[in-house]
Amino acid sequence: MRLVICRWQKAGNDMQKRQAMRIIVNGIVQGVGFRPFIYRLAAQQNITGWVQNSSTGVWIEAEGEPESIEYFIGLIKRQPPPLAVVRQVYTESIEYVGYHNFSIRRSSREERQLVMISPDIAICKDCQAELLDKGDRRYRYPFINCTNCGPRYTIIRDVPYDRHLTSMDSFTMCPSCQTEYDDPANRRFHAQPNACPVCGPQMQLFNSAGQMVNHDIHRLLLEGKILAVKGLGAFHLVADATNAQAVAEIRRRKKRDAKPFAVMVRDVDTARQYCFINEQEEAWLHSPAAPIVVLRSRFNDQLDSHLVHPGLNTLGVMLPYTPLHKLLFSDELKILVMTSANISGEPLITDNHKALELLKDIADYFYIHHRTIVNPCDDSVLSVSRSGAPHHIRRARGFVPRGITIPSIAEPVLAVGGDLKNTFCITRCGEAYLSQPWGDMIHYDNYKNFLIGLQRFKGILDVEPVQIGLDMHPDYQVSRWARQQKGCTLVEIQHHHAHMAAAMAENCLQQEVLGLICDGAGWGSDGAIWGGEVLRGDYHQYQRLGHFEYLPLPGGDQTSRKPVRMALVYLYSAMGEKGLELARKHLPDLSLDEQEILIQQISRSRNLLFTSSCGRLFDAVSAALGICSWNNYEAQAAMQLEALCQSHGDQIYPHDICCKDGVYQMDISPMWPELMRDRYSNDVPVPIISGKFHRTLTNLFTEILIKVREDTQLNQVVLSGGVFHNQILLGGMLTALQQEGFEVFYHQQVPPGDGGISLGQAVIASEVKDNVFRSTRTDNRDTA
Ligand SMILES: [Zn+2]
Ligand SMILES: [Zn+2]
Incomplete structure (x- = not known):
């Protein structure tokens, strides 16, 4: 036709x-x-x-x-x-x-x-020009878009991608827009969200009492008001970033929230006044995905760094990616705090009524429109690693639902991810489609969104997978959901095997490799909490060749919020009574009573969990050095330890590798006496200690990998796990391993943390057909 x-x-x-x-x-x-x-x-x-x-x-x-x-x-x-x-x-x-x-x-x-849905795309040059052209019929129209830019995934209900299946269905095109839409020579030919001031969505301003008002947005921001602004994939809270009072007010009203705020800047020149930007970083800022790019911050007295990004030497920066965002700026407003409006840990806010209700004590004004956000999608966050490669921290707007090419082209498979920073993944025809993150499944509303998102993805991809990859964790909400699905084949997968497979998959590796997985926590096949692992394996099976020596984990997963408890565990385990003495002196954020209880738990309890977590080691060091005792947000202690790091010099702390029952044990306990002496007796500056600690780990990991290379004759190494968000460790490992002649692979398309494991689960599940793994196996060689 x-x-x-x-x-x-x-x-x-x-x-x-x-x-x-x-x-x-x-x-x-x-x-x-x-x-x-x-x-x-x-x-x-x-x-x-x-x-x-x-x-x-x-x-x-x-x-x-x-x-x-x-x-x-x-x-x-x-x-x-x-x-x-x-x-x-x-x-x-x-x-x-x-x-x-x-x-x-x-x-x-x-x-x-089979047509793939595009992610949302930042406003293009042509539309920007029209937006600022007084003679154009869309002059200053906040919803200007064309075939080359604009909303996509966030407005789509189903395929095919036609206007009546998007949330633009409630706006009927005017004759002028319709003519553009029908004309193949026009830039708006079949641009589904095509709109203009006559026929499209409009912005409205409400006060916190829910009454429509008519104020100048720029004036409100300059006066220090906090605005809730409905954007592409969710509501943001917006304030003038140079107005310290306004920024402090967001922190106060949002309570407990110590997370760094991202900023949106008018242009790259403005960004340069606050950050160092290299060529690749600038390219990412300007890219169609327009993510938040984490940049090294530079001092600028216009910005109170203690309020905007406390304790960190990096700042998340993005450029305006919609016409609406462009219009928020003026000659006096060049940098805005732009943070997700959701309550910490809860789902993104996308609905006008919910926003007015949930944010009435937080925002002074609400700047909204009536185009429904169908698929909630947070801003993506990435940084550029030392090698120049993109490093995804949160893969969402601008990337989802773009497919990732994978080696396997088997039947469609669903992988449900983990309970933290959950994403799911569906494969189809040699591509893996990862969802945006749904948050932590401990919140029921996040879990509900996971289920809704899953239905929508299956619809968009037009598949109904009957093979499901899941984490072997007995209590993960998403694993339980998977186990309840009737008529499906389940493939239960060890957490760090999934991490390793994710890194393999996005690098299209097929052969057996070595994996260094540095992570917070994942359920191990022996019932311990793993997280500092050296594996060998492929998509079918893995073997655990080495790990950090087990330490008690009193309080289980809860401990990840309390680095100071982990500091006590390490000091006691490494140094006994002497360690307790140091803890009493130097861990003031842990009361003596609590210390007593913890020691009793460690020495008496029979049901104690043990861990080889690398994330908990970073927590312990950060707390023991007095940097961060409590994590107000995930990995705060580790991030602040990294932020302080000065990596010059070549000193390292003592450490050891021994072999027990054919498995290498990385022993970091010899480090502790010297680390505490450096900090509290020798007055070594904390940044130097942090550098020495990072170098110690790089050495330790390189040493163990050299040993397992000798044993296995495998020379390819993949690096994965949430700890590899740490750029100093990642960069250090790349240099060290390449110097030793290893071929090293790492993540460039999905986050190394738990946001990426669904990719690994999916590829494992699609490679494993009949060989269904059950979590009851405890022997050392595990088969997926
Ligand atoms: Zn455009
Ligand atoms: Zn129109």
């Missing part, structure tokens, strides 16, 4: 020279304005024929003069639309038909369902 037809004139005698070519383009070429792009290109080059989406890519039949066709193919490869990624262009000569025009052929329903 023909959708649109364009006819152009051609002198009859030229037709003799024309030839016909079939062109198939693979990659991200659907839902990104590719067909109109081909149409326009064909018009320019006097090419006739047609273009159509298919399950194998975009198909083109082109007839024209040989040079024109060659030029046409060259442009497809070199200058595709901004959001397209051309992976392959296949061409073959075909029989000449003699088309008189070029048409865009409509895809069949089946084909449309």
